[in-house]
Amino acid sequence: MEVFRTDEFYVLMNTESSLWCNRRTGAIEVKPGWELANSGDPECLGIFYGLVGKVDFQVDGEARLLLIKETDPVGALPDGREVVKIRSIVFLHICGPESTAAELGLRPCKKHKAGNVKAFELPQKASLAKTWGSIKSATSSIRTTTQHAAAIATYQVKSGLKKDGKEREKFEKRILDELSRIFTDTDSFYFCVGPPGSKQCDLTNCLQKQNPDASIDDRFFWNKFMLKDILEMNNDLAKAWVLPIIQGYVQIEHCNIEVDPLTFGSQQTEFITVGIISRRSRHRAGTRYKRRGLDEDGKCANYVETEQFVATVDHQISFVMVRGSVPLYWSQPGYKYRPPPHIDKGEAETKLAFEKHMKEELELYGSICIVNLVEQMGKERIIWEGFTQQVINYDSPQITYATFDFHEHCRGMKFENVSYLIDRLEDVMQDMGFCWKDEQGIICQQNGVFRVNCIDCLDRTNVVQTAIGKTVLETQLTKLGLLAPEGSLPSSLRSTFQLLWANNGDIISKQYAGTNALKGDFTRTGERKLTGMMKDGMNSANRYYLSRFKDVYRQATIDIMQGMTSFVRIQDKLLVGNLEEFSMS
Known part of the structure; x- marks a missing residue:
């Protein structure tokens, strides 16, 4: 994909169509690719790898396009699709000062030397109304110093007229910096490579939901709001610019395992692919102390679907689990190191949102096994009691409720005691099954899902989901004939498995x-050590610092990305010193 600049537009080109962004009004429209040939003398600014979307600033049409500047390969899924991770993005200021190739820093196009276009060629298609034989090239676009200076001056005058201009510009820069860090520092955003707008680009659906008629899973379409203008066009040319990006984690590994001689009669080595895909919900998105519990629509904070998969030459098998904040109206206000949880609404008012949440989960996954790891005594007791009461009131035969006070059972670094919980869940796992496909189609499907939670749905949840995943993987390999009944994972596969889940948790x-x-050393090695506890102490202190001094701006940026509020509204809150209160919603 390439981005061009003309006197009036920035033009984004892919193999299917072109996206035209008016540099004066900020309006966006989609056109056939050949329209660029009629634009005079466009200048190529470089190559990009996809459009994340558009973010609006201020009140007068100022907007920036988020272009994918660099990606890193992750690996190939069992169906052959390539997954990539976004390494960096670049902002294209539509109505601001003229962007140059040097400022954007995109990779130069081999066909058009960025900043000095001599000629460009567009793909020829018989179906196009234009005759390409007469279109050979476009001369280089020469920008005078006067034009460039005038654009900068116009922008500066416009900015100077804004209320509290300097403060607003400062805040805008901070939000832009935070937005850039979200994409570059967290290893969080992934997509599939494929023809523009095709289903091959969709990474939002797990194996069981993948079929020719499947649509993008709205929960995990992280950049949906930022693509709102394009989605509302609702035509085939616009679809070529819809790239569903997930926030979460993807890792794909390959390994050889030694198959038990009793299985095949002789020692054999089998090549398999194992991987993990976590998809974070865009609903009630945010940071730890700024987003807790659920909202009126039944959407929970820190909701993540994690799919563990294994594949051989002929078979694909996956197992899905979810995590999500305790589905109550609750928060942890204040500035203490570990502020006590607080129930924000009564049982009757919570009931409506709780029912919405559970109804959606049941419709999506079938039966649910809730694994509640919250402490049953101390500060967390109020959350445990509220959750338990709502489950009792809901009284659904499709819900299994398992409580396990993790800190009580695993006191003294005895994390191996999680095995007691896994033993209790064995019958549920057998009934739940997993998704299994071969070249002929679906062999069996997963019927239900584990919904695991602690207070943060991070550290304790990681340990328990890893233990469940290990048990399920052993069952899957036994079904494939790669592991003897009652056998354990081979050492080479065990280390790979632990690496996947430890990285995912981080x-x-x-x-x-x-x-x-926290507790990542146990997930990574299977052992809890003193050095791991020391690292946990450092991470806990760092979490407190981030929540106290950094998360306000991170939350504000996420809210803008998801369309939960406007940039101007957040600015106004900041200028009166009320952004903290705003971010606790």
Whole structure:
């Protein structure tokens, strides 16, 4: 994909169509690719790898396009689709000072040397109304110093007229910096490579939901609001610019495992692919102390669907779990190191939102096994009691409710006691099953889901989900004939499995709390050590610092990305010193 600049427009080009952004009004429209040939002398500013979307600032049409500047390969899914991670983005200021190739820093296009276009060629298609034979090239676009200076002067005058202009510009820069860090520092955003606008680009659906008629899962379409203008066009040319990006984590590994001689009669080595995909919900998105519990629509904070998969040459198998904040109206206000949880609304008012949440979960996954790891005594007791009472009141035969006071059972670094919980859940796992496909189609489906939570849905949740995932993986390998009944994971696969879940826990924790997960040494090695406890202490202190001094701006930026509020409204709150209160909603 390439971005061009003309006197009136910035033009984004892919193989299917072109996106025209008016540099005066900020309006966006989509056109056939050949329209660029009629624009005079466009200048190529470089290559980009996808459009994240548009973010609006101020009140007079100022907007920036978020272009994917760099990506890193992650690996190939079992169906062959390539997954990439966004490494960096660049902002294209539509109505601001003229952007140059040097300022954007995009990779130069081989066909058009950025900043000095001699000629460009557009793809020829017989179906186009224009005759391409007569269109050979476009001369380089020469920008005079006067034009550039005039654009800068116009922008500066316009900015100077704004109320509290300097403060607003300062705040705008801080939000832009935070937005850039969200994409560059957290290893959080992924998409599939494929033809523009095709289903091959969709990473929002798990294996069981992938079929020719499947649509993008709205919960995990992280940049949906930022693509609002394009989605509302609702035509085939516009669809080519819809790239669904997920926030979460993806890791894909390959390994050889030694198959038990009793299985095949002789020692054999089997090549398999194992991986993990976590998809964070865009609903009630935010940071640890700014987003807790649920909202009136039944959407929970820190809601993440995690899919663990394994594949051989002929088979694909996956298992899905979810995590999400305790579905009550609750918060942790104040500035204490560990402020006590507070119930914000009564049982009757909570009931409506709780029912919405559970109804949606049941419709999406079938039966639910809730695994509640919250402390049953001390500060967390109020949350445990409220959750338990709502489950009792809901009284659904499709819900299994398991409570396990993690801190009580695993006191003294005895995390291996999680095995007691796994033993209790064995029958539920067998009934739930997993998704299994081969070349002929679906062999079996997963019927239900584990919904695991602690207070933050991070550290304790990671340990328990890892333990569940290990048990399920052993069952799957046994079904494939790669592991003897009652056998355990081979050492090479066990280390890969632990790496997947430890990395997943760290990234999910960074997105919500700003640091790596606590108790990560146990997930990574299977052992709890003193050095791990020391690291946990440092991470806990860092979490407090981030929540106290940094999360306000991170939350404000996420709210703007998701369309939860306007940039101007957040500015106004800041100028009267009320942004903290605003971010606790």
